[in-house]
Amino acid sequence: MERMTPRIAPPPLPTFRARLHDARTATAIGRWLGLALMVCFLTGVTSHYLQRPPDWLADVLPSRPTWGYRFSQGLHVASGIAAIPLLMAKLWAVYPRLFVWPPVRSVRHALERLSVAVLVAAAVFQLFTGLLNIVEWYPWPFSFVPVHFAVAWLLAGALLLHVAVKWPDIRAHWGRRSEGTLELPAEDKVDRRSLLTGVAAGVAAVTLTTVGQSFTPLKRLDLLAPRHPDHGTQGLPVNRTALAAGVSTATARDWRLTVTGPRSYTLPLAELRALPQTEVRLPIACVEGWSVEAGWTGVRIRDLLERAGAPPSSRVRVVSLERRGAYRVMEMGAAYAEDPLTLLALRLNGQVLSLDHGFPARIIAPNRPGVLQTKWVAGLEVL
Template sequence: MRRGPLREGTFDSPLHEPRTAVVLGRWLGAALLTCFLTGLLSHLLQEPPAWLEGHLPSRPVNGYRVTQGLHVIAGTAAVPLLGAKLWTVYPKLFEWPPARSLGHALERLGIAVLVAATLLELFTGLLNTLQWYPWPFPFRQTHFWLGWTAVGGLLLHLAVKAPVIAAHWWRARVPVPGRRAFLTSVTVAAAAVTATTAGQTVPWLRWSDLLAPRRPDLGTLGLPVNRTAAQAGTTTVPADWRLTVAGPRPYRLSLDELRALPQHTVRLPIACVEGWSASADWTGVRVRDLLERAGAPADALVRVVSLEAEGPYAVSELPAPYARDGLTLLALAVNGQPLNADHGFPARLIAPNRPGVLQTKWVARLEVR
C-alpha cells in the first residue's frame, strides 16, 4: 500500500499528532513573538523615524541591555523548539495529493513562507552573534524584514489552524505513549542552550557561559570590543587632534583642555546587538555641559562624528533626551584607566539605554542640529 510517494506507515511515530504540535507551538510562538518585539525595539533605537526621534527614552539605564539580551536568549532557545516542532509536523509535507483545493494550496504556500522565513531568520541571527556574515546582503535590514514576514506568516497560520489549536490547547484527547518524555527532552534541550549562552548577558549565569561567543569580562581595560582601532583605521590619532563642538557658539578643545573640565564618573553598560553586555565605570565630560557651552537649544539633535573614515556607524545621531541626560558622557577613561585605541581614544560617547554600535568611538566632532 502506498500513500503518495511513500509507503503507508512510513511515519509510524505516535508523536506526529496535533496535541504535541500545539504544545510545542505555544512555546515556539512565545519565543518568536519575544524576538520580534525586542528586535523591533532595537531597530527603532538604531534607526528611529523622524516622529519618534525626539521621544526615545534614555531610561531605564539597562533597558537596551535587558531587551537585546532577551532577544538573543529567546532566539537561541527557539532553535531546538523549531527543530522539534518541524519534526512533529513534517509528515504533512508528504500529503497526497499535494493540493486538494485552491484553499489548501494557498494554506501550504503560507506554511512554506513561514517555515522558510523563520529558518532564515534564526540562522542569520545565530551567525550575527558570532559576527560572521557569509552572505552578500545587509544583515540588519534583511533580518528586520524577515521578522515581519515570519510574524505575518505565523499570524496567518494561527488563524487557519485556530480550530485545531483550540481543540488541543488545554488537554490531550487521547493519551500518546512517549509524549511526556519527548516534551521533557525538548524542554531540557532549550534550557541547556539558554543556560550555556545567556551568561554573556546575565551576570549570575556567567559561570555557565560555555557556548556563548563572548565573555564580557574578558578584554583590555576589562571590556571586549567588536571593532578594533586597526579595523577602523584609527590606530594613529593626529597630534593636533581637537574636539570640535559646532553650534551657535562653536569652539574646539584639546585633550588636555577636555581633561581640565569637570569630570564625572558613571556606571553604564555596553550592550551590543550580538547579545553580550558588560558594565563599566566611565569617566569624562557630560555632553550636556559641552552643548550648553556651545549655546545649543534644549531640544537639539546632536550629530556625533568619528575619526573613522568609513563604516556604517562612523556617524551617529544623539537625540535630545540622551544629549541632555546627566549620565551621557564624552568619556576619556574607563574603569579608572585612560581609553586605549581599541576603546576609542582619545574620546568616545557613552549613554544610557543605547545600542553599543551607537556609542561612537574616536569622536572628533559634536554637531548641533
Template sequence: MVRFRGRLHDARTATVLGRWLGLAVVVCFFTGLVSHLLQEPPGWLAPRLPSRPVWGYRLTQGLHVATGVAAVPLLLVKLWAVYPALFQWPPVRSARHALERASVGVLVATALLETVLGLANIAQWYPWPFSFRRTHWALAWVLLGATLLHVAVKAPDIARHWRRRRVDPDAADRRSLLRGVGAAVGVLTVVTAGQSVPALRPLTLLAPRRPDASTQGVPVNRTAAQAGVGRIAVAGWRLVVAGPEGYALTLHELRELPQHTERLPIACVEGWSASAEWTGVRLRDLLDRAGAPAAARVRVVSSQRRGAYRTTEMGPTYTRDGLTLLALRLNGEELSPDHGFPARIIAPNRPGVLQTKWVSRIEVVAR
C-alpha cells in the first residue's frame, strides 16, 4: 500500500476546492446552455428568442469562457489534492465505493476533455475530425450528470468537512494554498478576459484576440478567402428579397434607402466581443417592402462557398427589431471583404456566427 504523508491531501482541502470548481461547472453549463439555445433553438422557442438586452450574449458567452479558463487551476489543484485516493487498496470495497470510483473516473475524464476542447476552441485550433460544438455540448451534459452523481455519493463527506474545524493543524497551510489558487484564478482572468471586457484590454496578454487591434475594430473569425468568397463585383451584385412582393436591389439602390446607425456589440463563441457602429438599412423596412407578414421567419443566405452557417434563420423578435440591420458600413467605413462586403446582418443579442456576412438573398419563410 502506498502511503502519502504530504499534508493537504485531505477531505477538507478537497471540499473547499470542490465548492469553487462546482460553481465554475454550473456557471459554464448554464451559460453554455444559453449559447446553444440561441444557435439551435427548438421549434417552439425559435420565434421567441429575445433580442434584449442587446449585450445579453456578450455577457453570457464572455462569462462562459472566462469561467472555463478560471476552472483550469481549480481543476488541477483539486486533482492534486485527491490523487492519493487513486492508490487505495483494495480498489473497490463496496457497491457504494464502486459507484463513487466510477463517478470519479467519468467526472475527471470529462472535465479534462471539456477543458482541453474549450481552450483549443478559444484559439480556433481543431486538430480532431469531429464537430467541436456538438461534442462539447454532449460532454457538458455528461459532466453535469457526473458532478451531480459525485456530489450525491460524497454528500456525507462533504457535509462533514463543509465547515472549518475548530482544531485544524493544517489550517494555515490550507489558507496559503487557497490564496495561491485564488491568485492564479485572478491572474488568468485578468490576462484573458480583456477580449470581452474593454476595461481589461490593456492587460490582455494571453487572450488570442484583441478587438481594439483588429481590422475596423472588430475581430474576424472567417476571412473572405477562408469562406471561398472572391472579390464581389459591385456591378453584378444584387440583393434578392424573396417574399409575397419580392424584388432585387443593386448596391447603389440599397445605399439610397434610409440609412440607420446603431451601436451594437458582436460576440463570438470563442469569448471575444466588441462594440461597433453599424450603418445600414433596417431589416424590417426591407421585409415590409416585400409584403412579409409580421410573424414571418426569415432565411438569410450568404455568398460563402465553404464553412458552416451559409444560411441562417431569424424569428420575428429579431426581424422586427428596429436595431437589426443589413449593415453596409462598420465604424464609419465601407465593410471590408473580411467583414462581409457588400452587406451583412447585425442583430442584437445574437451569436456572432449567426450575424451572416456576404448576404446575397433574404427569404421570407412562413408565418
C-alpha cells in the first residue's frame, strides 16, 4: 500500500502591524521624494538638451546666464543624491503592501500595482545608475546618456500615473495626522515624527557632504563627493586626461590651428598667442556634478570666425586632436559662437594650459556642459 506523504502547509504571508507602515507616513515621505524627483527630472532634461541639442534647438540655446549650466547640473546631481535616502524610506513605509492578497482586486487596483512596479523599477534604475555615473563607473553594456534620458521620461510618466491613481489616498492623508500618532505601540520604539526627522537628517547629511563639489562655499564639507573643486592640475579637476585621449606632447609639438571657412587659414601657436587676447572668468561645469570658476585667457571665437569670412549667425564645428572619444567633434550654435566670452583659451589662471587641461588650446564658453568645452582643439569649421 502506497504511503501518503503529508502535505506541508505553505508558510503564512508576513504581517506588518507597525503603525509607521501606514498611508500617512508614506504620503509625508512621498511629498519630499516627489519634489526631489521633479527637480531632478527638469534639470536632467535641461542638461540633456544643452549637451545634445537637436538641430532645431542648437542656434537658440542661450549662452547666458554664464552660470546657468553650473547651477542646473549641480542641482540635478544634488536632488538625485537626496532622492536616494528618500526612496529607501518610502519603500520601507510601503513595502507591506507588496504582500496584499489577492494581488489584483479591480481594474483600479491593477493600474495601481502596475504604476508602482514601473515607478519603483525606474526610480531605482535612475538613481543608482546616476550615482555610478557620478563616480564614472559604467558596469553595463549600454550607452548611459540616451538610456538615462529615456528612462527619465518613463519614470515621470509612471509617477504621474501613480499620483493620479492614488490621489484619493494622497488627499486624505496630505495634511491631517493619523489617529493615535502619539500612542504608538511600545514595539515601534519611535514615532512618526522621529522617523521623518531621521530621514530629513539623512538627506541633509548626504547633501551637505556632496554639494560642495559644485556649491563651492561648502567645499570644506565635501567629504563624500568624488571630486573636490580645488583638487587637480592647475587647481581644477580633470575628468579625461591627455593619456586617456591619446594626446601627448609629441602630438602637440607641431600643432597648427586650422580654421575652415570662406577664407580658410592656419595659425601656428606663436601667431595665435600674438593675436589680441581676452581674459574672462567662467565656470567649467561637468555633467558629473562638479564645477568651479576659473580665469581663462585666449582669443575670441567670433574673431577667429570673422577672419575666416564667416557670415553672421554661423555655427562652428570644433575638432579635437584626441584620437577617440564621443566628443572628439563638437558643434557650437550661433549664440555661443558669437558670445564675446567664448574663447579659444590658451591660458588657465594665468598659466599656459597643461596637457591635461587641453594644451595647446581648448574651448571655454558660458552656460555650457564641460564635455562640450573641447580640449586639444585642432580645427574650427564654419557651418
